[in-house]
Amino acid sequence: MTKIGELARAMREFDDRIIKCMRCGTCQSVCPVFTETHSEADVARGKLFLLSKLSEEMLKDPKLAREKLDRCLLCGSCQAACPSGVNTMAIFLEARALNARYMGLSPIKRLIFRGLLSHPRLFDFLSALSAPFRPVFMRPQKNAARTAKAPLLDILAGERRIPQMPRKTFSAEFGRIDLPPGKSGLKVLFFPGCMGDKVYTNVTKACVKIFKHHGVGVCIPASMACCGIPALASGDRDAFQKMAHLNIEIFKREKYDYIVTACASCTETIKEMWPKYAESDDDKKYAAMAAAKALDISEFIVDVLKVRNGPALKKASERVTYHDSCHLKKSLGVSAQPRVLIRMNAACELVEMPESDKCCGCGGSFTLTHYEISKQIGKRKRDNIVSVSPDVVAAGCPACMMQISNMLALNNDDIKVKHVAEIYADSLVEAVQ
Amino acid sequence: MSLESFAKDLEKIVGPENVLSNESDRHAYSYDSAVLEPKMPAMAVLPKRTEQLSDIIALCSRAGMPITVRGSGTNLSGGTVPDSEESVVIVTQALNNILEINEEDMYAVVEPGVVTAYFANEVAKRGLFYPPDPGSQAVSTLGGNIAENAGGLRGLKYGVTKDYLMGVEFFDASGALIKGGSRTVKCVTGYNLPGLICASEGTLGIISKAILKLIPPPKASRAMMAVFNGIDAAASSVAGIIAAHILPCTLEIMDSVTISLVEECEHIGLPKNAGAILLIELDGHPAQVAEDSETVESVLRKNGASEVAVAKNEQDKDKIWEARRKSLPALARSRPTIVLEDATVPRSKIPAMVSTIGEIAKKYDLLIGTFGHAGDGNLHPSILCDKRNSDEFRRVELAIDELFTRTVEMGGTLSGEHGIGTAKAKWLKMETNAATISFSKKLRRALDPKGLFNPTKITGTAI
Structure with a gap:
C-alpha cells in the first residue's frame, strides 16, 4: 500500500469525529488565523473538510493539505465555540502526528525535539555553555518590554525582539529546591517549564516567593524535561512520549499535594495531554493521577489557598490590563483567578482590553514557521492593549509574554510585560526564611 | 481561454495572493452549510475592493465562466456551492467595511x-x-x-x-x-x-x-418561559397571544424531542417530560411591556400552561434563552448529521404542522426534533441522522419530500428563510406553477444572457 493510502486508512479513524462538524462556520467568528486571512482552508471547518477528503483518498496532493493544517495556532478557540462539540484540538494534534509519521518531520524540528528537548541535561548544559556568548548575539534594548535585538536570529527567524535572557538559568542558579510545608501544611511540586527555567526566571522566583509567603512547601526537582507540547503540536508523538516519561519518572520520586505551573501550556499539557498520549499504560495511569493535582499558579492561590485580599489599600499607581491566554481560559477555564491576583496588588488598577481572550498569535513554534500571520495576529493584540493605555500588560503564560513583548517592542510601545504571579508577588513582603 | 490564462488575468485584477486555485483551496470552497454533495470550483477569488468585482465579472463574462458569490458560506440550501468545476467562487469576506x-x-x-x-x-x-x-x-x-x-x-x-x-x-x-x-x-x-x-x-x-x-431600540424588554403538557396547548397559546393583539419580539417553540435532548446534553433544568415549551420576549415602552406581559401570562395560563416563569432580571432572562441557544447544538450533537429544514406555514397551521412532522418521523422511522419561530409559522424540523447510512438517508429524502408536499397543501411555503438554492429547486413548481418558473427563467435570461450567475440555483439553468 502506498504511504498516502496508509495515511488515508489511518485518517479514517477520524471519520466519526469529523462527521460531527455540521459546517455551520461558527469557527470563523473566533479563529485568529481566519480573522487575518479570510481563507476558508485556514478555519477549522475547512481543515476538517480537508481531513475528510484525505481519508477518502480524494487528495492528489496531501502535502498541500498538510501545509493548511499547519496554519493553526492550536489555540482551541474553535473547539470552545463549536456548537456541535467537535473536538478539534485532539483531531488536529492527531492528524499532525499521522502526517509526521507518513510524511516525515522537518530536520530542524527533529533536531530540537529529539536532540534537545528530550535530553534535559544536554539542554541545560548547552544553555550554560552558551550564556557567555550571549552579548555577541543579543543587544539588550532599553525599553519597558525588556527585549533584546538579535541580528543573527533575525536572519533565520525574521526581525523580532526577544526577551532579555537571565545570566543563569533558574536550575543553574538554585539547583534542586526542596522546602518543607509551613503553616499551610501543603506541598507543591513546581514545574517551571523551559521558559520559566531558561528565560523568565523572575516568574519562577516570584512563584517561590509566593509559596514561601503562604507557608507552602515547594519542590523543584533538577533536570526536568520540557512538558512536550512543542513536539506533540508538531506531530512528533515519540519525542513527546519520551519527555512526558522523563518527567513522570522524576515526579514519581517526589511527594506533593499539587503540581503547580506558571505556564498555561505546561498546565494544559500535564492535565490534558499526558494522560491521553503518554506511551505506556503505567505512564498513562500516573499521568491521570498527576493531572488531577495539576493547577495553574493563579488557580492554586485563589481556589486552594483561598487568598482573596491583598495588603492594605493604597492608591493604585499602575494601570494593568490582562491578556487571557488561550490554553488558560479556553482549555482550562481559568479566567477569573488571574484577575483576582492582579486586584490583590493594591498598586494596580485592572483595566480590561477589548478582545482580551483573542489569541496573541504565538502558538508555540507557529510564530517561527508562520511569522507573518503570527505578527498580524499579534498586531491586533498589540492594538487592543494599547487602546486602554496601560502601564503593564499581564498574562499567565510565558509564550504569550514573549509574543506580546515582541509586538510591543517592534512598535516602540512603553508598556511592561509581566506574569500575574509577578504582580501578586510584588505586593508581598518577602517572607522570612 | 485556458484556465491558466484566465487565472493569470484574474491575478492581474486582485493580485496573485487573492486567487486561490490549488487543490486544497478548491476543496475549501466546495461546500456550504447545506447537507449536499460538495462541488469544487476551478478557483476562488477574494477581491479587496468592491470596484474589483466589476473587472472580475467582465473577465468571467468574456471567458464564459460561471460565478458563485459567497459570503461566509453559511447557506443552508446550497446557494454557495459551486455549479461546476469550471466555475469561479467570488468570496466577499474581505469587502467588510x-x-x-x-x-x-x-x-x-x-x-x-x-x-x-x-x-x-x-x-x-x-x-x-x-x-x-x-x-x-x-x-x-x-x-x-x-x-x-x-x-x-x-x-x-x-x-x-x-x-x-x-x-x-x-x-x-x-x-x-x-x-x-x-x-x-x-x-x-x-x-x-x-x-x-x-x-x-x-x-x-x-x-x-x-x-x-436602522430603528430606535426598544426601551424595555421582558422574557418568559411557559411549559405545556402537549403541543396543541402551546399552539393555541400562540394564537391567543396574537388574538390579544400583542406582537412579542420573539415567540419561540421547542418540541418534546428538542426539550429532552437539550436537557440530556446540558442539564439546565428543563422539564424533561414536557410536551412543548414556549419562549417569549416582549419589548417596547416599559409600561406597555408590563401590561402586555400580564396579558400574555394570563393567555398562557388560560391555555393550559403548567408552568410560567417570568424573568426578573438579566440573569433570569439569560437563563430562559439558554434553552433556545442550546437547541441546535443539542440536536446537532445527538447524531452525526443534522438536516435543518425551514418549511413555513401560516401561524394557525402550527399544530397541524407539528403533528404532520410527528407522523412523518414515525412513518420513515426517523428522529426529528422541532424548534423554531412559532410566532411567524417558521419551524425548524431537524432530521437527526447519519448521511453515511444510505438506507437511513434515503428515508430522510423521502421524509423531506413528504414534508414539503404537506407544507404546500397547508398553504405554506418551502422556505421561510433558508432559500431555494439547489436543495429545494425541484419542489418549486409544486408551490408555484410552470409559468412562474418560465417567467423567472425569462427574467434571468434577460439580465444574464450567458447564464453565468449561479446558474443551477433556484429555477435551474435558464439558458
Missing part, C-alpha cells in the same frame, strides 16, 4: 462582506437597532443576508432582511454598476431594484453596497 452609520437619518451603508452580528453591535454602540438576527449572525455576511432575504428570531414583530433594505448597488452580468433605492424613507424612483435583488441568491447581480434601515 461599514461605510457610514447615520444616526440622524437612521440608516447605514455597508459593503457586502460585513458580518451581521458585528454590524448590529456597531449600530447598537451608537444607540440604534438593526433587528434581523439569523441564527448564523456571528459569521453570516450582510450581503449573504440580502441575497437570501435572511430572517431570524425577531421576524414576527420586526420583519426580515428585506424590510431593512433601503437601497442597493450591484454589478450586472456585464460588470456595469446598477443603483437602486435611496437613503430616504420614501423612494419610488424607478423599479424596486432592492426588492429584486433581495432573495435573488446571486442569480441576478452581485451586491457591492447596501443601504440598511
Whole structure:
C-alpha cells in the first residue's frame, strides 16, 4: 500500500469525529488565523473538510493539505465555540502526528525535539555553555518590554525582539529546591517549564516567593524535561512520549499535594495531554493521577489557598490590563483567578482590553514557521492593549509574554510585560526564611 | 481561454495572493452549510475592493465562466456551492467595511462582506437597532443576508432582511454598476431594484453596497418561559397571544424531542417530560411591556400552561434563552448529521404542522426534533441522522419530500428563510406553477444572457 493510502486508512479513524462538524462556520467568528486571512482552508471547518477528503483518498496532493493544517495556532478557540462539540484540538494534534509519521518531520524540528528537548541535561548544559556568548548575539534594548535585538536570529527567524535572557538559568542558579510545608501544611511540586527555567526566571522566583509567603512547601526537582507540547503540536508523538516519561519518572520520586505551573501550556499539557498520549499504560495511569493535582499558579492561590485580599489599600499607581491566554481560559477555564491576583496588588488598577481572550498569535513554534500571520495576529493584540493605555500588560503564560513583548517592542510601545504571579508577588513582603 | 490564462488575468485584477486555485483551496470552497454533495470550483477569488468585482465579472463574462458569490458560506440550501468545476467562487469576506452609520437619518451603508452580528453591535454602540438576527449572525455576511432575504428570531414583530433594505448597488452580468433605492424613507424612483435583488441568491447581480434601515431600540424588554403538557396547548397559546393583539419580539417553540435532548446534553433544568415549551420576549415602552406581559401570562395560563416563569432580571432572562441557544447544538450533537429544514406555514397551521412532522418521523422511522419561530409559522424540523447510512438517508429524502408536499397543501411555503438554492429547486413548481418558473427563467435570461450567475440555483439553468 502506498504511504498516502496508509495515511488515508489511518485518517479514517477520524471519520466519526469529523462527521460531527455540521459546517455551520461558527469557527470563523473566533479563529485568529481566519480573522487575518479570510481563507476558508485556514478555519477549522475547512481543515476538517480537508481531513475528510484525505481519508477518502480524494487528495492528489496531501502535502498541500498538510501545509493548511499547519496554519493553526492550536489555540482551541474553535473547539470552545463549536456548537456541535467537535473536538478539534485532539483531531488536529492527531492528524499532525499521522502526517509526521507518513510524511516525515522537518530536520530542524527533529533536531530540537529529539536532540534537545528530550535530553534535559544536554539542554541545560548547552544553555550554560552558551550564556557567555550571549552579548555577541543579543543587544539588550532599553525599553519597558525588556527585549533584546538579535541580528543573527533575525536572519533565520525574521526581525523580532526577544526577551532579555537571565545570566543563569533558574536550575543553574538554585539547583534542586526542596522546602518543607509551613503553616499551610501543603506541598507543591513546581514545574517551571523551559521558559520559566531558561528565560523568565523572575516568574519562577516570584512563584517561590509566593509559596514561601503562604507557608507552602515547594519542590523543584533538577533536570526536568520540557512538558512536550512543542513536539506533540508538531506531530512528533515519540519525542513527546519520551519527555512526558522523563518527567513522570522524576515526579514519581517526589511527594506533593499539587503540581503547580506558571505556564498555561505546561498546565494544559500535564492535565490534558499526558494522560491521553503518554506511551505506556503505567505512564498513562500516573499521568491521570498527576493531572488531577495539576493547577495553574493563579488557580492554586485563589481556589486552594483561598487568598482573596491583598495588603492594605493604597492608591493604585499602575494601570494593568490582562491578556487571557488561550490554553488558560479556553482549555482550562481559568479566567477569573488571574484577575483576582492582579486586584490583590493594591498598586494596580485592572483595566480590561477589548478582545482580551483573542489569541496573541504565538502558538508555540507557529510564530517561527508562520511569522507573518503570527505578527498580524499579534498586531491586533498589540492594538487592543494599547487602546486602554496601560502601564503593564499581564498574562499567565510565558509564550504569550514573549509574543506580546515582541509586538510591543517592534512598535516602540512603553508598556511592561509581566506574569500575574509577578504582580501578586510584588505586593508581598518577602517572607522570612 | 485556458484556465491558466484566465487565472493569470484574474491575478492581474486582485493580485496573485487573492486567487486561490490549488487543490486544497478548491476543496475549501466546495461546500456550504447545506447537507449536499460538495462541488469544487476551478478557483476562488477574494477581491479587496468592491470596484474589483466589476473587472472580475467582465473577465468571467468574456471567458464564459460561471460565478458563485459567497459570503461566509453559511447557506443552508446550497446557494454557495459551486455549479461546476469550471466555475469561479467570488468570496466577499474581505469587502467588510461599514461605510457610514447615520444616526440622524437612521440608516447605514455597508459593503457586502460585513458580518451581521458585528454590524448590529456597531449600530447598537451608537444607540440604534438593526433587528434581523439569523441564527448564523456571528459569521453570516450582510450581503449573504440580502441575497437570501435572511430572517431570524425577531421576524414576527420586526420583519426580515428585506424590510431593512433601503437601497442597493450591484454589478450586472456585464460588470456595469446598477443603483437602486435611496437613503430616504420614501423612494419610488424607478423599479424596486432592492426588492429584486433581495432573495435573488446571486442569480441576478452581485451586491457591492447596501443601504440598511436602522430603528430606535426598544426601551424595555421582558422574557418568559411557559411549559405545556402537549403541543396543541402551546399552539393555541400562540394564537391567543396574537388574538390579544400583542406582537412579542420573539415567540419561540421547542418540541418534546428538542426539550429532552437539550436537557440530556446540558442539564439546565428543563422539564424533561414536557410536551412543548414556549419562549417569549416582549419589548417596547416599559409600561406597555408590563401590561402586555400580564396579558400574555394570563393567555398562557388560560391555555393550559403548567408552568410560567417570568424573568426578573438579566440573569433570569439569560437563563430562559439558554434553552433556545442550546437547541441546535443539542440536536446537532445527538447524531452525526443534522438536516435543518425551514418549511413555513401560516401561524394557525402550527399544530397541524407539528403533528404532520410527528407522523412523518414515525412513518420513515426517523428522529426529528422541532424548534423554531412559532410566532411567524417558521419551524425548524431537524432530521437527526447519519448521511453515511444510505438506507437511513434515503428515508430522510423521502421524509423531506413528504414534508414539503404537506407544507404546500397547508398553504405554506418551502422556505421561510433558508432559500431555494439547489436543495429545494425541484419542489418549486409544486408551490408555484410552470409559468412562474418560465417567467423567472425569462427574467434571468434577460439580465444574464450567458447564464453565468449561479446558474443551477433556484429555477435551474435558464439558458
